[in-house]
Amino acid sequence: MWGGVDGLTEPDKPVLEVEDLAVHYHGAGTTFRVVDGASLRLRREEILGLAGESGCGKSTMVEGILRLVQAPGEIPSGRVLFHPRTGPAVDILRLGAEEVRRLRWTALAYVPQGSMNSLNPVARIADQLTDAMTAHGVPTDKITLSRLGSLLASVGLSPDLLSAYPHQLSGGMRQRVLIANSLALGPDVVIADEPTTGLDVNAQRMVLETLLRARREHHSALLFVSHDLAVHAELVDRVAVMYAGQVVELGEVEEIFSTALHPYTIGLLASMPRMEGPRKRLFGIPGLAPSPANWPVGCRFHPRCPFAFDRCRSESPVSREDASGHLVACHLYEPTESKRLDAMRARLTLDGGRFGTRLQDHPV
Amino acid sequence: MERRGAVPHAPQESQLADSVPNTALRAARIVRRRRVLMVVVRRLGGYVLSIWAAFTVTFIFFHLIPGSPIDAYAQQMENQFGQQVPLSSQVIAFWNKEFGLNGNVFEQYYRYLTNTLLRGNMGPSFIAFPEPASELIFHALPWTVGLFGSAVLISWIMGLVAGLLLAWFKDTVVAPTLTTLALAGAQIPYYLAALGLVFLFAFILLWLPQQGAYAASLTPHFDFRFIGSVLKHSILPGCSLVITSFLGWAISTRALVVSIMGEDFLLYAEAKGLRTGTILRHYVLRNAMLPQITGLGISLGFAVNGAYLVSYIFNYPGIGLLLVNALTQLDYNVLEGIVLISIVTVLTANLLLDLCLPLVDPRIE
Numbered sequence: 001m002w003g004g005v006d007g008l009t010e011p012d013k014p015v016l017e018v019e020d021l022a023v024h025y026h027g028a029g030t031t032f033r034v035v036d037g038a039s040l041r042l043r044r045e046e047i048l049g050l051a052g053e054s055g056c057g058k059s060t061m062v063e064g065i066l067r068l069v070q071a072p073g074e075i076p077s078g079r080v081l082f083h084p085r086t087g088p089a090v091d092i093l094r095l096g097a098e099e100v101r102r103l104r105w106t107a108l109a110y111v112p113q114g115s116m117n118s119l120n121p122v123a124r125i126a127d128q129l130t131d132a133m134t135a136h137g138v139p140t141d142k143i144t145l146s147r148l149g150s151l152l153a154s155v156g157l158s159p160d161l162l163s164a165y166p167h168q169l170s171g172g173m174r175q176r177v178l179i180a181n182s183l184a185l186g187p188d189v190v191i192a193d194e195p196t197t198g199l200d201v202n203a204q205r206m207v208l209e210t211l212l213r214a215r216r217e218h219h220s221a222l223l224f225v226s227h228d229l230a231v232h233a234e235l236v237d238r239v240a241v242m243y244a245g246q247v248v249e250l251g252e253v254e255e256i257f258s259t260a261l262h263p264y265t266i267g268l269l270a271s272m273p274r275m276e277g278p279r280k281r282l283f284g285i286p287g288l289a290p291s292p293a294n295w296p297v298g299c300r301f302h303p304r305c306p307f308a309f310d311r312c313r314s315e316s317p318v319s320r321e322d323a324s325g326h327l328v329a330c331h332l333y334e335p336t337e338s339k340r341l342d343a344m345r346a347r348l349t350l351d352g353g354r355f356g357t358r359l360q361d362h363p364v
Numbered sequence: 365m366e367r368r369g370a371v372p373h374a375p376q377e378s379q380l381a382d383s384v385p386n387t388a389l390r391a392a393r394i395v396r397r398r399r400v401l402m403v404v405v406r407r408l409g410g411y412v413l414s415i416w417a418a419f420t421v422t423f424i425f426f427h428l429i430p431g432s433p434i435d436a437y438a439q440q441m442e443n444q445f446g447q448q449v450p451l452s453s454q455v456i457a458f459w460n461k462e463f464g465l466n467g468n469v470f471e472q473y474y475r476y477l478t479n480t481l482l483r484g485n486m487g488p489s490f491i492a493f494p495e496p497a498s499e500l501i502f503h504a505l506p507w508t509v510g511l512f513g514s515a516v517l518i519s520w521i522m523g524l525v526a527g528l529l530l531a532w533f534k535d536t537v538v539a540p541t542l543t544t545l546a547l548a549g550a551q552i553p554y555y556l557a558a559l560g561l562v563f564l565f566a567f568i569l570l571w572l573p574q575q576g577a578y579a580a581s582l583t584p585h586f587d588f589r590f591i592g593s594v595l596k597h598s599i600l601p602g603c604s605l606v607i608t609s610f611l612g613w614a615i616s617t618r619a620l621v622v623s624i625m626g627e628d629f630l631l632y633a634e635a636k637g638l639r640t641g642t643i644l645r646h647y648v649l650r651n652a653m654l655p656q657i658t659g660l661g662i663s664l665g666f667a668v669n670g671a672y673l674v675s676y677i678f679n680y681p682g683i684g685l686l687l688v689n690a691l692t693q694l695d696y697n698v699l700e701g702i703v704l705i706s707i708v709t710v711l712t713a714n715l716l717l718d719l720c721l722p723l724v725d726p727r728i729e
Contacts, residue, residue, distance in 0.1 A: 068635055071535055104637030112635070117628040122650050122726060131646065132636040165726040181636075 014083060015221045016042040016065070016108075016189050021078030023057070023064040025292075032292040034060040034073075036245040039319065042189065044083075045215055047222040049232040049253065052242035053268070055289055058225045059113055061242070062193050065223075066110055067092055067100055082107055085188070105132050109182035109220075111175075111192035118178055119166035125152075126162040129181055136185055155180040155210045172203035179210050186218035193225045208235050229272050233257060241265045244290055244300035247319075251326035261328040263305045266348070299331065307332060307344045404719060411715045415481075418707040423476050426700055427469070433696045434459045437490060463487055463697070486701035490693065497697035500686060501705055507577055508675070508682035511598050512667040515605040520660050522606070523613020528649065530614060531621035543618060550611035555673035558604035562677065565600060573597050575679035601678040609663075613656070620652040627651075654725050658717060665713030 023035040035057040042048050050058050063069050065080050080092040084107065092100060092108075104110075112118045119128055129148050134140065149159030155176040166174060175195060182190050192211065196204040212235070214220050224236055232239050233253060240250040241262065249262040260266045267285035287304035290296055296303050302312040311331050319329040332341045434456060460466045464475050464487055479485045486497040530546070533539045566574030573579070578593040624630060625648070633647045675684025683702060690698040722728045 066635055068631055070631070101637045101639070104635060106637075110632070110635040112628060112632050118632040120629045120633070120647050120651070122654070122724075123646060124726075127646075131633075131638055131642060135636065135638045135642060167727050178632075 013044050014041045014081075015044040016083070016223070017079070017081040017089075018042075018061075018065055019079040019081070021061065021064050021080065022076050023060050023069055023073060024076055025073045027072055030293045033295060034245055034292045035064055036292075036295065037078075038242065038245060038247050040240045040247050040250060042221050042223055044188075045219050045221050046238065047211070047215065047224055047236045049236035049239040050223060050225040050242060051229060051232055051239055051268070052227065053289060054227060055292075056242045057245040057292070058227070058242055059193050062110075062191050062223070062225055065092070066104070066108060066191060068110075082189075102136070105182075105187060106136050106185050107188045109185070109187035109190045111178050111182050111190065111195045113193040113197070113225075116171060116174065119174060121166055123165075124162065125164055125166070125169075125177055128177075129162075129184060132181065133184055138185075151180045151184060152177070154183070154213065156206050172199050172206075175199060175203070175207060176210065179207060179214075183210075183214050183218060183220070187220055189221045189223065190214060191223045191225070194227070195224075196226065196228070196231055204231070211235070229268065241268070244295055245292060246300065246329065247327075248301070248330070249326075249328045251328075252324070255324070255326055261326065261333060262301075262330050263307055263332075263344070264301045267304075299329075307340070307347075309340060311337075400722075407715060407718050411711060414711050415708065416477075418711070419477065419480060419704060420473075422700060422703050422707070423473055426696060427472075429696075432465065433463065433490070433694070434465065436694060480704060486704070487697040489698050490695045491689070491698075497695070497701040500698055501683070501701045504681060504683045504686045505705070507680060508684065509667070511602060511680065511682065512605065513664060515602045516609070516660070516663045516667045518602075519606040519610035520613055520656070520663070522610040524617050524649070524653070524656060526610065526614035527617025527619075528621055528644065528652070530618040531625060532644070532648075534618075534622060543615070546611045546614050550608060550615055552608050554604055554608045555677060557608050558601065558674050558677045561600050561604050572600050574600070575677075577681050597678075597680075601674050601680055604674055613659075616659070617652055617656060620655060621648055624648055624651050654721075657721065657724060661713050661717035662710075665710035667709075 018038065018040050021035055021038045022033065025032040025034055038057070038061055040048070040050075050061070052058050060069075060073075063073075064075055064078070067075070067080075069075055075093060078093065081089045082092055082103065083089045090099075090103070092103065095103065119125075126145075126148055129151060130143050133143050145159075145162070148162055152159050152161055157173060157176055157180070161169065161173070161177070166177075169177065179192070179195060182192070190211070195211070196207050199207065208231070211222055211224070215222060224232070226232060236253050238251060239253050239256045240247045241256070241264065242248065243262075243264050249256070249260065249265050251261075256265060257269065260269055264285070267283070270283040271285065273282060285304055286306075290300060290303070298314045299305070299308070299312040299317050302308040305312065309331075315331070317329045317331045317334075319327050320333060321327045331337055332344060437459070438456075457466065464472060464479070466472075467475075479487070484498055486501070488494050489497045489500055492500060526546070530539050530543050534543075562574055565572045573596060577597050578584070578590060579597075582590050582593055584590060630643070630647055633643045638647075672684035672687055674680070675682045676688050679685065683705070686698065687702050689695070690702065
């Protein structure tokens with residue numbers, strides 16, 4: 001959508017590859033397989049959106065990628081390959097503690113979700129910008145007041161705030177401080193977890209523009225996590241849709257919005273009101289999101305999927321990629337099931353491209 | 365720009381550097397300074413008011429004690445000499461005047477306030493008459509402050525470090541066991557620890573002196589032998605205080621640190637790739653220390669009047685021993701003096717704490 005960025009060297013070369021990542025939590029006598037075999041590939045300098053409803057494992061996946069999972073959580077399997085600009089790829093999950101520490105912030109920066117409590121309440125903003133720089137070997141005389149000030153200015157904040165404490169800042173200002181901080185070392189990848197959630201539209205626009213500028217100026221790739229599809233449509237190049245701890249569909253943002261493949265994505269889009277076009281009744285996906293303690297056998301979406309058939313209940317679908325690089329994990333797209341796929345398409349056409357439960361009290 | 369050493373993508377840097385201490389900030393600083401001054405004045409006013417109230421309550425309580433201390437004194441003399449010693453009215457009037465008991469209650473109250481508050485004069489001691497009670501107290505005070513003050517400080521620092529370690533390594537095998545042991549150890553009363561230590565080191569092993577503040581053969585002099593003796597004599601009473609209270613500090617620090625370790629800003633600090641030392645010092649300790657500083661202030665306030673039993677067990681010439689002696693011999697003026705000193709130290713510690721906390725915690729205005 002924002003293609004044609006200057007200095008885009010090898011656009012399809014991945015900078016981060018997540019393969020079969022699993023993050024499990026142990027508690028109450030069971031294992032919560034919050035993320036369970038999720039894969040995605042972040043290309044250099046692209047903005048990849050990670051979408052999905054609450055509780056599908058988006059934030060946990062981010063923590064897994066950054067190796068920030070805290071006990072009682074663990075990462076039982078998976079690989080997170082980081083490709084530096086020079087040199088061979090490294091698996092972040094297999095690195096030693098000191099190697100991971102050095103990789104953080106210079107290679108992988110993080111904009112956390114809980115912006116209200118992510119800053120140290122007893123340290124000045126300047127100190128919290130500085131400590132990451134010194135920890136990664138920026139000499140003290142290179143960290144000037146003007147450098148810190150321009151960092152804040154780049155997210156539209158006054159340099160006066162350098163001497164402020166977090167409690168003196170509003171939520172939107174703190175969020176922007178976190179973003180400014182993540183760009184301090186020009187990282188290869190910025191992983192932003194719901195950076196616009198809870199902000200008013202003005203602050204949202206500011207955040208999005210800052211993230212876009214980060215790519216322009218630092219050539220950073222961005223993994224942008226949000227449950228808000230409208231924000232994805234606004235910002236990202238490609239979208240990965242997560243359901244029940246797995247990535248079920250991944251494709252160019254226009255393709256996802258025009259011709260979504262996975263029934264879940266279709267349902268998700270049907271539940272989103274549109275500003276343009278004729279007024280249509282909104283639909284909700286029937287049923288409830290499953291529990292990570294007990295994922296459904298087979299395809300995890302099958303209990304809620306109106307197109308499910310026998311195979312979906314027993315066999316989990318494998319992700320397959322079409323010629324344009326659009327990935328989907330659904331049995332309907334296997335060559336042998338083309339008749340069922342045609343049936344689904346026919347039914348969707350009849351229903352105006354939508355399925356599911358009509359939402360009540362929504363006038364047409 | 366070149367002079368400063370150019371930073372990429374910051375073309376407006378000189379302008380930014382100049383704008384930091386701008387006029388709006390300066391104005392805000394002046395307003396803030398005025399507000400701080402107001403707070404200090406208000407706190408000081410409250411301090412003086414509480415001292416006055418506490419002194420008045422003390423006065424009332426001591427006057428509520430049934431009977432006159434002079435009568436009790438006469439009674440004591442009679443018992444001592446086993447015969448009737450009729451005290452003449454002049455003698456009684458003399459003693460009453462000497463102890464500030466002449467005139468009506470308001471006159472006495474006025475004299476009491478001016479004497480104690482303004483002159484620091486608490487009247488003569490009964491036991492050590494005519495030595496002023498204040499003299500006795502100020503002789504005992506340095507011993508108490510020295511021993512108990514340093515014991516509180518040492519146990520606070522040790523507890524902070526131990527609690528930090530217990531929390532940081534909470535997922536290891538050893539830490540939970542140590543925590544349980546500390547929890548049990550913190551419940552041991554300090555006087556029991558004192559008795560145990562005396563028994564072991566002073567009676568069985570004979571390593572350390574069992575009582576006193578310095579060897580009886582020495583006279584207080586500022587030389588190495590005397591100081592060495594003082595230090596040697598302070599080991600057992602000091603340890604009995606440190607051992608139990610440091611465990612208490614460790615337990616509370618551990619709880620604080622564990623809750624801080626669950627905070628978002630700690631995860632963020634880790635994500636930034638900070639070194640463990642930086643995280644511990646700037647993120648964990650700075651946040652855990654704030655409530656503990658409040659606790660330290662309160663403990664230091666009580667250091668003067670706390671732990672009488674340790675003072676008694678070790679026959680340590682501090683306030684504790686003086687208080688026990690004054691209690692058993694009904695030395696009213698000394699008792700009153702100790703009560704007043706305790707009040708003043710607790711209130712002063714609280715005042716200093718109130719005024720200092722905003723310096724360490726930016727959230728407190």
